[in-house]
Each structure stands twice: as C-alpha cells, then as structure tokens.
Amino acid sequence: MYYRIADFNGADTLFNRSCSALWNEVDECLTALKLHVKQSDEAGRQGNLIFNPVGTNQELKDCLGEHDWQYLQLPEAYSFFGLGIDFDKQGAWIEAQFSNYPFLLNNILRAEVLYRDKVSPRGNHRFRGMIVITKAKHFPSSNSTLHFEQAVDHLNGLNRHKLFSVPTRLVGLDVEGDSTQAVLTTYSSPRYSRTVTSARTVRISVERSTRGGSSKFHLLR
Amino acid sequence: MYYRIADFNGADTLFNRSCSALWNEVDECLTALKLHVKQSDEAGRQGNLIFNPVGTNQELKDCLGEHDWQYLQLPEAYSFFGLGIDFDKQGAWIEAQFSNYPFLLNNILRAEVLYRDKVSPRGNHRFRGMIVITKAKHFPSSNSTLHFEQAVDHLNGLNRHKLFSVPTRLVGLDVEGDSTQAVLTTYSSPRYSRTVTSARTVRISVERSTRGGSSKFHLLR
Numbered sequence: 001m002y003y004r005i006a007d008f009n010g011a012d013t014l015f016n017r018s019c020s021a022l023w024n025e026v027d028e029c030l031t032a033l034k035l036h037v038k039q040s041d042e043a044g045r046q047g048n049l050i051f052n053p054v055g056t057n058q059e060l061k062d063c064l065g066e067h068d069w070q071y072l073q074l075p076e077a078y079s080f081f082g083l084g085i086d087f088d089k090q091g092a093w094i095e096a097q098f099s100n101y102p103f104l105l106n107n108i109l110r111a112e113v114l115y116r117d118k119v120s121p122r123g124n125h126r127f128r129g130m131i132v133i134t135k136a137k138h139f140p141s142s143n144s145t146l147h148f149e150q151a152v153d154h155l156n157g158l159n160r161h162k163l164f165s166v167p168t169r170l171v172g173l174d175v176e177g178d179s180t181q182a183v184l185t186t187y188s189s190p191r192y193s194r195t196v197t198s199a200r201t202v203r204i205s206v207e208r209s210t211r212g213g214s215s216k217f218h219l220l221r
Numbered sequence: 222m223y224y225r226i227a228d229f230n231g232a233d234t235l236f237n238r239s240c241s242a243l244w245n246e247v248d249e250c251l252t253a254l255k256l257h258v259k260q261s262d263e264a265g266r267q268g269n270l271i272f273n274p275v276g277t278n279q280e281l282k283d284c285l286g287e288h289d290w291q292y293l294q295l296p297e298a299y300s301f302f303g304l305g306i307d308f309d310k311q312g313a314w315i316e317a318q319f320s321n322y323p324f325l326l327n328n329i330l331r332a333e334v335l336y337r338d339k340v341s342p343r344g345n346h347r348f349r350g351m352i353v354i355t356k357a358k359h360f361p362s363s364n365s366t367l368h369f370e371q372a373v374d375h376l377n378g379l380n381r382h383k384l385f386s387v388p389t390r391l392v393g394l395d396v397e398g399d400s401t402q403a404v405l406t407t408y409s410s411p412r413y414s415r416t417v418t419s420a421r422t423v424r425i426s427v428e429r430s431t432r433g434g435s436s437k438f439h440l441l442r
Contacts, residue, residue, distance in 0.1 A: 081375070082323075101327070102303075104327075105326045105327045105331075106322070106326045112382070113378040113381070113384070150301045153301035157301075157330075157331075157334040160337075160338075163333065
C-alpha cells in the first residue's frame, strides 16, 4: 500500500539509522498491506464502501507478528492511560490509530509521560520512539475518526510549544491513482462484530472529491 | 449535588480570587444539579441504572446559560482539535466531560496550545483557565467513560513533566450517603437519541462496592 510519512522530534534519524532494521520490517508490512473496505452502516450512507479498520488491524497484526512485534501491556501504575500499546519491539512502539480523533493525543501524551519517566515496560529495552499509523483524509470512513492530515496538525500544534519530545513517525495510508485492489469484508453484525462472514478481493475505483472532502470508493465488476 | 475538586497550575488562586465571581456561578449550578440516571442498554447490563450524561449536560447547559455561559466555537485554524468548548464566559472555559477517557487529553492539550498561542476566540477575553466536570469513579456508567479519579491520574502524569500550564480545576460529581434523589429519564431510542420519552424524579439507593468497583443504583419505590 502507498503511504506518506511525517517525522517529529528526530524520528527521521531514529528510524533511518539506529532503528532502521525495525523500520524496514514496518515498511515491508505497510507496503504489503492491502486496502480493506467494508459497507457502512451509518445512517444516510448505508452500503457505501468505507475504510475497514478491523481488517487493516488484522493484516498488520499478522505481518508484524511474524517479525515478533507484540502487544505491550502498560505497567499497572499507568493503566489509567489505557491498557496497552498495539505493537512493541525492542523499545520501538507502533499504534495503529483508526479510532476517534481524541485517541491520538492520548497515545502521544501517555507515550510522552512514559518516555520522560524512563519506564522500560519490557525487559531492558527502554522506549525509544513511536510510529502512529493513520489513514488519508480523503478515505471515506466512520464519522470523527482520525486522519493523517489532522494528526499532522495536532502534532505541529504540540511541537510549536515543545509539548512532546518522543521521536514520532506518522504514517498516512493512502492510494495513488484512480483505482486499486482491495479486500471487501462483511461481518456477522454490521457495527461491532469481528466475525468475518465473507472476504473477497475486489477492484475499486477512487472518485476524488474536488472540494477537499471524502473520495468515493466504487466497486468495479 | 455533592462534588469534589482537584486544582492544577494555580487554579485554586484563579477561581478563589480573580475569577471567584465566575466560579460562584459554576458552584451554584453544580450544587443545584440533580443526579441524572437512565437504564443501560449495554450487553449484559440492560436495565441497570447508570449515570445519564445527556440529562446532566442539559441541566448544566440550562443553568449555566442563565448566567450567560456560552458555547465557544474554536477558530478555524484550530478546528482539527474538535469544534468547540462547551461553555465560555470572560475567558474561563468549562468542559463537561462524560465521554470516552481519551477526550480528556484532547481537551487539555488543545486548551494548552490555545493558551500558549495567546488566542482570544471571543472578543478581548484571553483564555485564563478551565474547569473540567467529570463523575466519580464509583458511578455505574457506560464502558470506558472518563471518571474523576482517572482524570486526576492523567493530570498528575502530565504535571510531573510540566506538560501543561493552564490553570485547571477538575470537578468530580459524586453522591454522599446511601441514597439520593435522582431524575430517571427514558429516550425514544436507547443509545443515541436525545428525545425524552419520560423523565421523573425518583429516589435511589447507592450500594457501594467493597472492592473499589462500581456502585449499584437501585430504584426505591
């Protein structure tokens, strides 16, 4: 999958040099990642194809898991910030953040507090830097979910006043061109189920908005 | 209603001295506020009485509105942080935060950025300090919604590293004793509707957990 990146607090140096082997694994999984879509069940847009976070998370988990990236439970003393970090390997953290936009600042600030507290949740590997995976603004998706451009604005806002120091690489999943292969998944109940009823590879066209809004994804038969 | 407070970054001085008239209005509305409850529709706990954020917000809005506290739309340049502040008067802001816990750090950090940017969204009143209204941990409520004790932990974590400087008063709505008057409201559809079907004043008992978990609210007939 095509993606863009934005680096903060020296993440370019970190992931291009001392953590470059770790980044190469992430890049491999991102590049192999397919666009996952599902049919919306939100009022007024039922049936429209939208970005599918559940399928995306699952494929990322499968690929990163093969490279031994693992879920990291936060120490009990920090559990008020949420339960854990999506993926950790040797002190590099990944959050796949396709949820409501306020989760971003929770992810960033809890990382900042652990970073400054010099916490080592797993063995000897002190926390070194973070990758946050988001989706492009133009992807049709559930209301109020975080997108890459918004995340860049958030982190620029914090950065202007030195409110975070964790080396952070933002990834924005995107598509190039007018059409792409995708995986269309249906679930046993529309909103909350993760039980797959069917998953098939399809080809979709990407109809871009001329006014900076959402694209439309159309199934090509 | 009974409530607790926790002050950060000099909020005690701000709200006891230069903004004491504003705080007195807030205190009046908090003291007059009734406990609002509704029946849960979450799986496994249908029908149990839980805290009702919609009713609480409405009563706060009615009371604060009488004192000319108004919704404050964020300037367009900050809209990526969310649309607006629940209540503003003369540069004092109030957020009633009963939603998912990540909203707290979004509220705090966007306020911090505007504070440091010295933005004056409404006329000549520069932003001076914030009040965040939450509910007690022991209140039975929707999953993953913010509570006072958790908010105190969040802000202590940020404060340890000087990650925010806005004078901030946290309010934790609570009940004293074993029973209290409450307003029981039903809505036209269980989860998302704000259309009131019925609202009646009831008396409920508060059965405290012995293990630090949620209390149970029981209807007294």
